[in-house]
Amino acid sequence: MTVEQSGMDIRKWMAQADGVMATTYKRTPVVFSRGSGCILWDTEGRSYLDFVAGIAVCNLGHAHPAISKVLCEQSKTLVHVSNLYYTIPQTELAAWLVDHSFADRVFFCNSGAEANEAAIKLARKYFKDKGEPDRYRIISMVQSFHGRTLGTLSATGQDKIKQGFAPILEGFDFVPFNDIQAVREKISASTCAILLEPVQGEGGVRSADPEFLQNIRRLCDETGTLLIFDEIQTGIGRTGKLFAYEHSGVQPDIMTLAKALANGLPIGAMLAKEAVAAAFVPGSHASTFGGTPLVTAAALCVLKTLDQENIIGHCAEVGQYFKERLLELKSRHDSVVDVRGLGLLLGMELNTDGLPLVQACMEKGFVINCVQGNTLRFIPPLIVQKAEIDRLIHCLDGIL
Numbered sequence: 001m002t003v004e005q006s007g008m009d010i011r012k013w014m015a016q017a018d019g020v021m022a023t024t025y026k027r028t029p030v031v032f033s034r035g036s037g038c039i040l041w042d043t044e045g046r047s048y049l050d051f052v053a054g055i056a057v058c059n060l061g062h063a064h065p066a067i068s069k070v071l072c073e074q075s076k077t078l079v080h081v082s083n084l085y086y087t088i089p090q091t092e093l094a095a096w097l098v099d100h101s102f103a104d105r106v107f108f109c110n111s112g113a114e115a116n117e118a119a120i121k122l123a124r125k126y127f128k129d130k131g132e133p134d135r136y137r138i139i140s141m142v143q144s145f146h147g148r149t150l151g152t153l154s155a156t157g158q159d160k161i162k163q164g165f166a167p168i169l170e171g172f173d174f175v176p177f178n179d180i181q182a183v184r185e186k187i188s189a190s191t192c193a194i195l196l197e198p199v200q201g202e203g204g205v206r207s208a209d210p211e212f213l214q215n216i217r218r219l220c221d222e223t224g225t226l227l228i229f230d231e232i233q234t235g236i237g238r239t240g241k242l243f244a245y246e247h248s249g250v251q252p253d254i255m256t257l258a259k260a261l262a263n264g265l266p267i268g269a270m271l272a273k274e275a276v277a278a279a280f281v282p283g284s285h286a287s288t289f290g291g292t293p294l295v296t297a298a299a300l301c302v303l304k305t306l307d308q309e310n311i312i313g314h315c316a317e318v319g320q321y322f323k324e325r326l327l328e329l330k331s332r333h334d335s336v337v338d339v340r341g342l343g344l345l346l347g348m349e350l351n352t353d354g355l356p357l358v359q360a361c362m363e364k365g366f367v368i369n370c371v372q373g374n375t376l377r378f379i380p381p382l383i384v385q386k387a388e389i390d391r392l393i394h395c396l397d398g399i400l
């Protein structure tokens, strides 16, 4: 419904939302009502170029016709039946993921946090089954982000996420990102897994050094510790490869996916090697909605479309171009102190508060995002064109 149709002023909509919604979000004063490709429209008909993509979710852009078609058809065929039974879209999606990754098995759930919960449970159970019941601790990184459930916020290396929720889940140790010596000092006979994001997204767009990943893999192999990659933000083409681990060639034992997997429909997935996945037996873990025919049909369509239209190759190319243009801004403006990231997961750190820039961009019709207070994060649909990037760069150049 548009504002015109509702007969209600946009301010009234916002006031009503603020009166009835849980007060968990600080929202920008805009009501979006439609999208197409990289463009969003608000209820007043203003258009915006979207460099957030629902936080690295809508990788194929908004209202992609192939996804709309699959959703339409599948919704008329079968939406949900429960995991007590087999369905074809779920099977095909799992098979596709297994064919295109290091993994042998897939568990479907509905969000990133749930995928990480499954990974944490699997890592613990793997060692319980091996007769090492005290081996349950997980080493996680400072500045990491793994979700908002009690388990995953406990795994997250940022105090602000945990504030007010004590007692949190026990069994997490934190080390500085990219510090192999700290990992060596922290790892012990009670460590079951090391958990990390190949590129920290919420943590400020920081990439893991390839040598760090190689050293972690070696340490895990020497000690029998499991390696878990949280690719919830980095997976599904975002960094210019299907999965970010492909950049370093270092394979995890468990990987979690969510965000872009179904281009905006809620889905999470936990992938694992056979020997590890075997710790889950009937009854170990479950999800009512996990992997419904509707959502998995959409996800399968996302993956096939990425392949058919060479969107990941395009992402790598325009991502490189985007980064070069951001580096030009850095060379021209003292307030830009760093440009980081891979593919179309890019960050530009400022020596000032980033929020006023986000607001100024919004006023000029560009949706961007800011993490850690001072780092602008650019995560557009992977179909973004160089001309659209040029428009944003021009806008940022003026504002800076």
Ligand SMILES: *Cc1c(COP(=O)(O)O)cnc(C)c1O
Binding pocket: 110, 111, 112, 113, 114, 116, 145, 146, 147, 148, 197, 201, 202, 230, 231, 232, 233, 258, 259
């Ligand atoms: C978004 C995100 C999560 C949490 O996903 P939700 O679907 O919000 O639960 C976990 N890890 C990473 C790296 C993320 O980017």
